[in-house]
Amino acid sequence: MEPGQCLMRQAEEMNALFWIESGWAMRHRNLANGRRQILNLLLPGDICDLQGLIHTRADHSVTAMTPVMLCEVDAGRFLDLLHNDGQLAASLLWSVVQEEGILREHIVRIGRRSARIRLAHLLLELVRRQALGGGPSDGLIEIALTREVMADCLGLTPVHISRTLSELRRDGLVTLEPQGRLRISDIDALARHADYDTRYLHLARPDHVLDRAGGAQA
């Protein structure tokens, strides 16, 4: 899919599941007053969306931010597959727990943190998730995020993102690379600075879940 194309549209009925192979996308909701809130960014390896399994109306849209390669699975077939493959079931459970964790973290960020720390957290999370999905782990964020995207993630305005980012750059925590990509110069320093729990999403995938679910078809 090309940038700007919708994988899924608010209020549309879903009956498939997507798996992002490459490229970035975003889940977002558009409000009546023209505002937008991005709920979560989707990186390679992410699943979208459980809602598809229960064949209901989507409460948000999903839009490609870069060219995206994805794998589409019919909901019915997927449920059948779950039946025969406990490992798949365990993966799904794992992925759901991960996603809920990301959503919760997002709530805390938006609800109780300053603009500066919100932004630091967002960048730290993206760098970490990118690495988990096989991307670079050196602090460079693969794709260029517009100020508007960051603003709509964090409940701020593009103008204020611009200012806050300048601050972080001034303090040597973040640098601006070619093509508008961002780099966290020193991940640990920024994490300390921003009270970021480095164990978050660091969870090794515990195999006992796999074992158990392999028998249980969870």
Added chain:
Amino acid sequence: MEPGQCLMRQAEEMNALFWIESGWAMRHRNLANGRRQILNLLLPGDICDLQGLIHTRADHSVTAMTPVMLCEVDAGRFLDLLHNDGQLAASLLWSVVQEEGILREHIVRIGRRSARIRLAHLLLELVRRQALGGGPSDGLIEIALTREVMADCLGLTPVHISRTLSELRRDGLVTLEPQGRLRISDIDALARHADYDTRYLHLARPDHVLDRAGGAQA
């Protein structure tokens, strides 16, 4: 459990699942700077928590707000039960989708709405969820919420909640009942006023999911 008791504590290892039979509880995270963000309120009928299934460290606490009766299920036994009971599996899937919807709604509220509308949304959601769980559906919120609880839900301060609530009362949208409980005088009026999607969580539970999962042990 008594009010103030923890069902689950941040950073503690979980290997059980709870089902709330009666009473209200809250999921929350406490930050290093002493602030608190409530992630979600748990009402009768809610499940807490999927994280328990994969035996990992909790990233948040759960605390009883009223006396709470709950049903505790060992994670391993639950996974075994899933094996034999497709209906249970479907219920779980359903409940996960519901919960993710609630979390997403919360993000939009906190990220892109004014204090007044945030509060209206919170109250509307509670009234709706309460009714879904068998509680009153006439607009009365069963339990007295402190201003601080509402503030920590919505990313605001108790002082500002107090002011905002006064406004809503002045405008005749909400009334204060005995024992500090709140009542939405006219649910539809408030929903219109607050651009609240009344279809949200109104989702009838589709039986085809049950059927399918009954065979598939999803």
Added chain:
DNA sequence: CGTATACTTGACCCTGTTCAAACAACGTGG
């Protein structure tokens, strides 16, 4: 090389915060 899109910067404003004091509701013990 010109246009479009995004980014930066400044000035001013507004929503929600902070601090502080007064007030109400409630339970306890004398």
Added chain:
DNA sequence: CCACGTTGTTTGAACAGGGTCAAGTATACG
């Protein structure tokens, strides 16, 4: 039954973080 501590609520005044509007500047792209 009343005094009183406790906990939660209301209100006011001053303040600040972030928003809004507007102008100017990069950067990419055809």
